[in-house]
Every structure is written in C-alpha cells, then in structure tokens.
Amino acid sequence: MKKRKQWILLFCIALTVCLASGAMLYVRQKNNNKKWSLIYIPKTEDGTNDFWTSLISGTRMAAQECGASLTILAPEREQDVERQNEFLAEAIEENPDAILFSPSSFDASDELLQEAKEKGIKITFIDSYTESNIQDMTVATDNLEAGKLLGEYARTLLNENSRIAIVSHVKGVSTAVEREQGFREGLGDYNKNVVEVVYCNSLFDKASQLTEALIEKYPDLEMVAGMNEYSAVGAARAVQKCGKEGGIQVVGVDSSQEAVQLMEKGVFKGIVVQKAFKMGYLGVMETVRMLKGKPYDENVNSGCQLVTPENMYSSEIEKLIFPFNVLGAD
Structure with a gap:
C-alpha cells in the first residue's frame, strides 16, 4: 500500500512537470508566432531631414522582417512637444504591446509615459530619453x-x-x-x-x-x-x-x-x-525580442562615426552617408 502511494505521488509529480513544461512551451510558441503591435512616435517625420527619414526606414524594415505591426505617428515639426504628446495619448488609447518614443522634451511627456506603463505597455526610447527612468529599453547614439x-x-x-x-x-x-x-x-x-x-x-x-x-x-x-x-x-x-x-x-x-x-x-x-537606420532597426528588433521574453540589453548604443573630407569616399563611410541601401556599418 505504501509503495503504491509512492508511485502515485511520483506519477503526480511527473504529470505536473510535464504540464508545466507543456504550458511554458505553448506560451513560448505563442509569443514567437504572435503579431506584436507597435506604435512609434518620433520627433518628426520630415522629408527634408535625412536622419529621421533613415531612422524611420529602419523601424519599418525591422517590423516587416519580424512580422510586427508598426504604426508611425509623427509631428510635422521636431519641436512640437504638444502635438507629440497628443499622439502619445492616442497611442495609449490604442493599447499596443509597446510604444517606441523619441521624446522632444526632457520632462513634458513623463505623466503620459507613466500612464502607459501602468497599462502594461512596454516603453522603448529611441534617440533620446526623458528625466524619469521610466523606459524598459533605450536604443540611441551615445x-x-x-x-x-x-x-x-x-x-x-x-x-x-x-x-x-x-x-x-x-x-x-x-x-x-x-x-x-x-x-x-x-x-x-x-x-x-x-x-x-x-x-x-x-x-x-x-x-x-x-x-x-x-x-x-x-x-x-x-x-x-x-x-x-x-x-x-x-x-x-x-x-x-x-x-x-x-x-x-x-x-x-x-x-x-x-x-x-x-x-x-x-x-x-x-x-x-x-547610424540612424541601424538605430531604428535595432529599436524595433530589440523591442520585439523583449516582448518575446528573451534576454535583452536595456541600453543599446547604435554607434557613430567621424566623417571628414579625407575619409568620406571610403566604402565604410559611404554606407553611412548614403544609408538607404544598407543597414549601416558596425
């Protein structure tokens, strides 16, 4: 009788382990297959500014590659903090999995960002950050x-x-x-x-x-x-x-x-x-990695390079100053 109880106990433990492993595998597969919803709010989407054009192109390419849904909400002018906050409030209402944000102000968006955080929305800063340490991740130039x-x-x-x-x-x-x-x-x-x-x-x-x-x-x-x-x-x-x-x-x-x-x-x-294109690309890719529960770096340095008249025609530099055909130099 005692031996029978031991076998029953072992069976129950084994069953519990199998169920837990199965549940974890199901969650992992579900996360890997999920179409994550992302909203990116840059400082501007100005066609006359190559930095933002390149960065936004990087976010779009990454979203396409990882199968994420990406919406861009951008003011016409980089210093339009009020309009950027209107877009941020709109994004919070949409309740995406993550909001990627390039704050135009050091403190004017903190209250809204806290609201997003309380709703369980992940926050990734791209290019710049705010006074409060509210983000889950930052991808930027040092x-x-x-x-x-x-x-x-x-x-x-x-x-x-x-x-x-x-x-x-x-x-x-x-x-x-x-x-x-x-x-x-x-x-x-x-x-x-x-x-x-x-x-x-x-x-x-x-x-x-x-x-x-x-x-x-x-x-x-x-x-x-x-x-x-x-x-x-x-x-x-x-x-x-x-x-x-x-x-x-x-x-x-x-x-x-x-x-x-x-x-x-x-x-x-x-x-x-x-490396603007790379910054945008990594911003999306690393955010999706975070959403999937994989290990990620909270601070990603996308890098920079000095260009002078002496080196501007080298192949490495050309990848940076003509960024629309390549991801960017490492």
Whole structure:
C-alpha cells in the first residue's frame, strides 16, 4: 500500500512537470508566432531631414522582417512637444504591446509615459530619453561620445586663441545637453574659447539666421559647431552665404545629402554621423525580442562615426552617408 502511494505521488509529480513544461512551451510558441503591435512616435517625420527619414526606414524594415505591426505617428515639426504628446495619448488609447518614443522634451511627456506603463505597455526610447527612468529599453547614439568625438577633432583645427560658437537644436533636450557636454570635453582647454551657445529649435532657417548674427557679432569667429542636422546644415548655409568658407570652419552632428555636398565644397570640415537606420532597426528588433521574453540589453548604443573630407569616399563611410541601401556599418 505504501509503495503504491509512492508511485502515485511520483506519477503526480511527473504529470505536473510535464504540464508545466507543456504550458511554458505553448506560451513560448505563442509569443514567437504572435503579431506584436507597435506604435512609434518620433520627433518628426520630415522629408527634408535625412536622419529621421533613415531612422524611420529602419523601424519599418525591422517590423516587416519580424512580422510586427508598426504604426508611425509623427509631428510635422521636431519641436512640437504638444502635438507629440497628443499622439502619445492616442497611442495609449490604442493599447499596443509597446510604444517606441523619441521624446522632444526632457520632462513634458513623463505623466503620459507613466500612464502607459501602468497599462502594461512596454516603453522603448529611441534617440533620446526623458528625466524619469521610466523606459524598459533605450536604443540611441551615445551622445556624450558623439560630442566628444566632434570636439576632439575640432580641437585639431584650432589654436589656443580660436573663437568658437555652438548652434544647438532644442534647449534642455537630452541629445542637445549631452552633445554639447561631450563637445566641450573634447575641446579640452579650448572650451574656454566658446563665446556663445544659441538654439534653433530644429529649424534650418533659424539656424542660418542665428549663425549670420554670430558672424556679425564676432568678426574673428573661427568655428561654428552644429549639434544636429538642422543646426549644422543651417550654420553651414550661413557661412557659405556670407562667403566665409575660408575663415570659418563648420563641424556638426548628423549627415544629409546637403551636408555631404557642403563638405565636398569645403564648408564642412567634419561631421559625426549617427547610424540612424541601424538605430531604428535595432529599436524595433530589440523591442520585439523583449516582448518575446528573451534576454535583452536595456541600453543599446547604435554607434557613430567621424566623417571628414579625407575619409568620406571610403566604402565604410559611404554606407553611412548614403544609408538607404544598407543597414549601416558596425
């Protein structure tokens, strides 16, 4: 009788293990086969900005490859925080599996993001982040690294008396803060030569106007550094318009076809290029990996590369500055 009870007990344990294993396998297979619903809210979907065009293309390719449903909701202007939050509220109502978000403000979206979190929606930040540590994952360029790389290169073009101006994009946003900090670190003791920092609110024309004003205000200005595509290209346009290509050197972050052309003409001396397509691609792929319950990295650095007139025609660099045919260099 006692032996019979032992056999029954062993059978029950074995049955329980089999049922648990079967349930786990079922859940795993279900997760692998599920069509995950994703909503991505970038800062803008601006056809004149190669960075966002490339990044969004990367998200779409990844979604197609992994069979996820991806909806893009984007303001027309990068600094339109109010419209971005309207899209975020709309996305929360849709209740997707995950919201991928590129915050235009350091703190204006935190309340809505908390609401999404409480509903069980996973949050992935792409490109930038907010003040509160609310995200499940961040996929971005190391902006301190990008700024420092630019600053170290800029220093080689200057002397201890050179005067430098910074044209940044949106005051207080994480990318602007970190790139400026890194740029100053890269300049080293030349940091004391930064005469002024201005913000163009990610508008090409405003960046040009601000740069023209800086050129007039500081006749001995030797360098302008732009912290994103809008500010860098806008600054380069102004330097070219004023006929100062020989006297004022322009460096910046982000590439575009216009930036490449301006480098060929000698206006840009150096550009730190983000791997935008790769950033968008990894943003989606790693989010789906997270949703499937697989191991994932909470902070993914998508990388960056310094492009100069000396290396711009190498095959590796061409993959970055003409990003629409390839995923991007590793």
